């Protein structure tokens with residue numbers, strides 16, 4: 226049994242062949258899934274009933290159930306809480322801007338990386354999502370909103386490179402022309418700095434965009450903020466990034482969350498400039514979003530602008546991310562485990 230949303234056209238062709246179905250059925254199936262966005266195999270009425278029954282048994286749709294949605298704030302950002310077949314829940318965010326929509330998807334239920342400022346990792350990682358569940362987040366919102374997003378960012382809960390195979394398979398599906406057809410350059414993966422993932426991605430021959438969360442220009446500071454740095458310190462991380470750029474020709478975007486007083490001083494900007502000068506790099510500055518468990522300060526707007534200005538003057542292509550989604554508690558780092566599944570075994574209340 227496999228999630229229907231995890232199957233690529235060649236898998237469908239093989240499945241049809243094995244079942245003794247003519248090849249055109251594969252095309253009908255893909256149209257039903259991604260053009261008509263069926264919610265159950267029973268809706269695919271171009272197929273004979275026996276085929277639909279067989280598909281329901283061997284390739285169920287991992288379409289997560291919408292449990293809640295935060296009302297959209299003035300910026301139009303909507304956060305959805307989705308429930309998987311086993312009751313685990315993840316958040317995904319619909320972010321409209323200038324007539325285009327970006328969907329931020331989760332790759333894991335929770336996160337094991339424990340970055341100090343991020344809510345997603347506060348309770349650890351419950352499990353990784355299957356490829357079909359990652360695609361399923363996009364399908365659930367496409368059905369709810371009546372359209373696909375223009376861009377996908379794997380920047381929700383979870384560390385995508387700790388769930389490498391499922392994430393890559395999901396992104397290949399989202400990229401399919403016979404599928405959601407989201408252009409590779411409109412799909413961005415973000416990693417906290419899992420070096421083996423960067424190395425693997427360099428050899429995939431895909432055109433997805435890669436962002437790397439840096440957040441500090443020195444190992445001493447990055448160690449404090451991101452435990453991953455103790456495993457793969459800055460020099461090792463940047464060497465992998467350089468190799469990635471050399472192999473793919475793709476420029477990496479470094480994310481740098483500004484925390485008031487902690488990493489937003491002119492000296493930090495200078496250190497970051499020294500680190501990135503001469504490298505092919507873009508920088509995306511993100512003002513800290515408030516998270517209950519982290520006592521860092523939101524940076525002053527003037528300090529963000531000064532930091533931005535210093536990098537720009539040094540010739541580094543830099544943007545300051547508009548802070549969006551805060552009303553919906555859906556900004557960077559604010560996605561977290563919600564109403565974690567109640568334990569089903571051995572609880573005191575069980576009779």
Ligand code: SAH
Nearest residue numbers: 343380384415416417438480513514557558
């Ligand atoms: N695990 C991946 C995907 C998360 S992407 C990664 O670490 O890259 C979300 C981005 O927002 C990352 O750069 C993350 O470090 C950053 N972030 C996390 N918590 C934040 C917060 N409270 N305020 C602003 N940015 C935050």
